[in-house]
Amino acid sequence: MxxxxxxxxxxxxxxxxxxxxxxxxxxxxxxxxxxxxxxxxxxxxxxxxxxxxxxxxxxxxxxxRATPPVVVAASAARMEGQRLVQLARKIRKRAEAGGRA
CATH class of the missing domain: 1.10.10 (Arc Repressor Mutant, subunit A)
Structure with a gap:
């Protein structure tokens, strides 16, 4: 080992x-x-x-074999979650700016 x-x-x-x-x-x-x-x-x-x-x-x-190496990637659900977090941050930022941004 x-x-x-x-x-x-x-x-x-x-x-x-x-x-x-x-x-x-x-x-x-x-x-x-x-x-x-x-x-x-x-x-x-x-x-x-x-x-x-x-x-x-x-x-x-x-x-x-001329195939791409195995890459450990984030799951689709995790990527969707990260996208939703970014969207929530943008909404929160707009709300804090008084809805003008």
Whole structure:
């Protein structure tokens, strides 16, 4: 099991995009090789740490398939709630200004 601090360091690394691209290239290379697959040993041999493998592999797989990486986004209900909060703030601001704004 990887330490949470190492996972956090991998997630916030400055060279994250470069490392993901390199991991995707490594995976693609081994997938088209005689093994027909990229194993953890291949990634370790390429210089990736356990934390990097854990953190970057899904994005690297998505890059190999040319699909966008998984992005954790706010739900539709949350976005609607935020929009309603902004609307309420505008209404409150107008009311405080005497309805002139």
């Amino acid at each position: 990887v330490a949470p601090s190492k996972l956090h360091a991998a997630r916030t690394a400055r060279d994250r995009k470069t490392r993901i691209r390199l991991m995707a290239e490594t995976m693609r290379h081994h997938a088209s090789g005689p093994e027909d697959a990229c194993t953890l040993r291949h990634l370790y041999a390429a210089g990736f740490t356990e934390a990097e493998i854990e953190t970057y592999r899904d994005d690297a797989r998505a890059m190999m």
